[in-house]
Amino acid sequence: MDEHSQIRAALAAFPEARIGVLGDLMADRFIYGRASRISPEAPVPVVHITHRTTQPGGAANVGNNVLSMGGRLSLFGVLGDDEAGEEIRTMLGERGAQMQGVVSIGGRPSTVKTRVVAQNQQVVRYDEETTSDIPNETRNDLLQRVVEDLPELDILLLSDYAKGVLTEDLVPRLISAAREAGVQVVVDPKPGNISRYQGADLVKPNMSEAMALFGHDGSGQARDMHGVCSQVRELAGARQVIVTAGQEGMHVLDAGGHYRHLPGLPREVFDVAGAGxxxxxxxAMALAGGADLFIAARIGNLAGSIAVGHLGVTAVRLDEMSAELEEFLGESGSPA
Structure with missing residues (x-):
């Protein structure tokens, strides 16, 4: 089967994927308006609000994408007993997510990122959050809920935004339980936490996160990305690595040490929020269906290119991916 056929087959298997997402659940709020003058009180624009939206963010956005791509989602994490937490529970629950893995903690607010947007430009973002580690009792509760669901999962996806859920002692127990159950572990790590993901099947930092591991600011392209990927794999103790690089594409290193750079897909960029x-x-969806790492990376490349074409945090749909693939193949004969 040629590569194009493999990609089509992988997309066709998306509705069978069973994905568990555990990580830092958030609400992404957007306040849209018009700015036509500068405030007399301070050198800042005055924004006249026209409308507001709330969307799943962080690990909740990963889960929302799983649902939009046709997969079956079990969500795990922590939300506060507040309006934002209830909004996320309702939005994802109504879409069919299994929400039994979401724990409520009284006195700990849900993480909320609010962006003010005027004339399609972000004016300011303000965050409401608590980033201290969740209590030990909550960690044990989450672990138990994951263990109970592992027989029903193909992939356990850990989405780390360093908000206190994926703690140093919880992560190894999660990975150990998943390996015992034969479930692949896919991780989106934070640089300061990457060493806790020993034994993961795949880690996927972005370029700036990968370069931060070696004391660089992430600007510019590294000379030897094969070497960088190898070092990331060693630091993380993971089997495989994908380093995403925005419009530059992806750098992929599989378990056998085979490296490949996948160029980015040409796309007008409106907003990178949530594209990762x-x-x-x-x-994760592609891996769940049995695709190899390079096919899965090409599919991830496709999804990311669609996401940046939308304004605001978005969930990419399976039909969008299929249509984009066929359009791109029609133009170039190659998916990436």
Whole structure:
């Protein structure tokens, strides 16, 4: 089967994928308006609000993408007993997510990122959050809920935004339980936490996160990305690595040490917010269906290119991916 056929077959298997997503659940709020003058009180624009939206963010956005791509989602994490937490529970629950793995903690607010947007430009973002580690009792509760669901999962996806859920002692127990159950573990790590993901099947930092591991600011392209991927794999103790690089594409290193750079797909970029979540979800969905790492990465590349074409955090749909694939193949004969 040629590569194009493999990609089509992998997309066709998406509705059978059973994905568990555990990580830092958030709400992404957007306040849209018009800015036509500068405030007399301070040198800042005055925004006249026209409408507001709330969408799943962080690990919740990864889960939302799984649902939009046709997969079956079990969500795990922590939300506060507040309006934002209830909004996320309702939005994802109504879409068919299994929400039994979401724990409520009184006195700990849900993480909320609010962006003010005027004339399609982000004016400011403000965050409401608590980033201290969740209590030990909650960690044990989450672990038990994951263990109970593992027989029903193909992939356990860990989405780390460093908000205190994926703690140093919880992560090894999660990975150990998943390996014992024969479930692949896919991780979107934070640089300071990457060493806790020993034994994961795949880690997927972005370029700036990968370069931060070696004391660089992430600007510019590294000279030897094969070497960088190898070092990331060693630091993480993972089997495989994908380093995403935005419009530059992806750098992929499989378990056998085979490296490949996949160029980015040409696309007008409106907003990069949440694109990494779409990429991550698509990779996990493809792996769940048995695709090899390079096919999964190409599919993730496709999802990310669609996500950046939308304004605001978005969940990429399976039909969008299929249509985009056929359009691109028609133009170039190659998916990436």
């Amino acid at each position: 979540d779409s990429t991550l979800a698509a990779i």
